[in-house]
């Protein structure tokens with residue numbers, strides 16, 4: 001009896017030991033194959049902030065998904081961020097700046113512009129950037145200058161501010177502060193009669209750029225027609241926007257409706 005009992009105890013111990021070895025081995029294999037996922041699985045209570053970029057995979061945890069939906073944004077929110085008179089640069093927006101062509105701009109937009117410029121040049125069209133990323137301080141300076149100009153013709157300061165808002169965005173409300181906007185070939189209202197504008201009208205969407213303030217959308221964008229101002233939204237969005245004839249405000253609203 002004693003022998004049988006000790007044999008059984010030994011068997012149980014052996015099985016338990018084997019099981020432990022298997023579990024440990026499984027965890028080790030997991031950590032070798034996918035260290036990030038394994039680390040995440042063992043640190044789910046971590047509250048460190050999560051920063052997304054356009055190239056990040058879609059967030060997978062319920063916690064992150066809730067945060068995203070509550071701010072009304074999809075995984076592609078960064079490319080479609082709407083910054084206008086009513087919507088300041090959102091707090092979740094993370095700048096991703098690089099130096100290119102003598103200015104600072106979004107790194108993805110810079111790569112796309114580089115390709116676009118190369119192709120334009122092959123078609124004997126010159127594209128150059130006159131303004132890209134602007135800091136909040138610079139935007140403030142530009143806005144104050146515009147208000148100053150309008151005080152010469154407007155009867156009150158409040159009217160000067162209101163008038164200035166139609167041509168220069170208030171600090172915090174300019175998409176130049178995202179690094180995704182480019183003013184091309186100088187700020188000139190007759191830019192739309194140049195070969196460069198005609199080339200952009202045909203090809204900008206193939207590189208992810210849209211004409212941000214079209215002539216027939218001033219009521220919605222609340223910005224006067226600007227033939228020189230282009231915005232990077234990614235190739236897929238730019239092609240869809242071009243095809244639909246919508247402006248960014250309309251397109252982004254439609255996208256958000258689809259997501260919900």
Ligand SMILES: [Zn+2]
Nearest residue numbers: 181182183229
């Ligand atoms: Zn601009």
